[in-house]
Each structure stands twice: as C-alpha cells, then as structure tokens.
Amino acid sequence: MCKLCNNNIEPGIQELDISHCQEISHIPMIPGLIKIWCQGCPKLTEIPRIPGLRDIRCYKSSIIDISGFDDLEFLDCCDCPFLISISNNINLKSIYCVRSPNLRSISNVPKLDLISCSGCPSLASIPYDVVDKIMAKKYCYQCYGCGWLKYDPDYDFNIKKLVRLQRWFKRLYVSKRLTKLIPQIVPLYYHPDARGGFRDKKILMKFLNKCTLTDE
Numbered sequence: 001m002c003k004l005c006n007n008n009i010e011p012g013i014q015e016l017d018i019s020h021c022q023e024i025s026h027i028p029m030i031p032g033l034i035k036i037w038c039q040g041c042p043k044l045t046e047i048p049r050i051p052g053l054r055d056i057r058c059y060k061s062s063i064i065d066i067s068g069f070d071d072l073e074f075l076d077c078c079d080c081p082f083l084i085s086i087s088n089n090i091n092l093k094s095i096y097c098v099r100s101p102n103l104r105s106i107s108n109v110p111k112l113d114l115i116s117c118s119g120c121p122s123l124a125s126i127p128y129d130v131v132d133k134i135m136a137k138k139y140c141y142q143c144y145g146c147g148w149l150k151y152d153p154d155y156d157f158n159i160k161k162l163v164r165l166q167r168w169f170k171r172l173y174v175s176k177r178l179t180k181l182i183p184q185i186v187p188l189y190y191h192p193d194a195r196g197g198f199r200d201k202k203i204l205m206k207f208l209n210k211c212t213l214t215d216e
Contacts (some may be wrong), residue, residue, distance in 0.1 A: 004028075044081070059096075098142070116142045124148040 002021035019076040020040035035055035059078040065088045076096045083100045087107040107126035123146045143151045147158045
C-alpha cells in the first residue's frame, strides 16, 4: 500500500513516490506536484495532466499513452509493455523508453535533446529533424533493436524484407480474389445472350445443336 492508497498525501507535496504499489490504478490531480515515481505499478494505465509536472518515472508500469503534458521535461518509461504513444509534450527534453515493445510513435517533442529508445521493435515514427540535431550534437541516442527507424543497423534489410512480403501478400490477395470471381465470370462469359467470347459461345452452341440432333 502506498501513500495514495492510505490517503496520506501532505498538502503542497511536490514529489510523490508510489513505486511498486500493486493496488493503485488512479492518480488524482495534485496541485503543485513536480515529480512522480510510479514504476512497477501494474494497474496504473494513465497519469493525469497535472500542471507543473516536470518529471515522470513510470518504468515497468502499465501506462498506455503519455501525451499532452505542457510542462514535462524528463520521462523515464522504459520496460512499459503497453505503452503505444509519446506525443504533444512541447517542453520534453529527455526520453528514456528502451524495451517498450508496443511503442509505435514519438511525435511533437520540439525541445528534445536526449533520447534512448533501443529495443523498441514496433517504433516506426519519430521526429527525424529533431533526432538528427541530437546526433549532430553527439548527445545520447540509441536505437538498436528499433528495426523500422533509419538509424538502426538492420533498417535496409528490414525494409527490403517488408517489400518482398508486401508483394507476396499482394499476389496472394489477388489470387484469392480471382478464385472467388471465376465461378461468377464463367457463366456470364458463356451465356448465349451475353456479349463477348463470341467464338467460344459459337463452338459451344454448335456442339449443343449436334447433341440435340443426335438425340432426336
């Protein structure tokens, strides 16, 4: 049980530590809060957009989205298995989000000057203009294991493999469509009253006529 679970929050508190609480699932709006530790909280899926909150340490939690924090400057969300997006944090300067398997995008973080996002296999969208500047300044940037980012050593190989798979699936899709359409097309193609396939229909009609005469 943490301070929140026990309703033991002092007025004017600036730093809150609820690490590894197995029960907490909601954080109330706490005016004046600047820093929060909420790592290892399996039931916590979101953090309220508290004005003035600058530092969030939520690694190994169940956070899904970290967006819309106007004052947030530091974020440590490593090992968050359900995290999908980090966006619209206009004052965010440092991001540590390594080993977050479902993280798909990082966007609108114009003041970013440090990022570590290695081991994020689903990450496909980041602000390249900002990250290029970070790399030029030789600040921390790691992307190993982020196969859909151009900085990853395996990026070219992964893209070529993706293109081959897309072509294969396209052929498979077209083949299945044709398999379904053929039974509908054949009766139309050979129908005596339909236009098209005249020679085949003429041969078919002659054959039918012969069969009719033979029967008579």
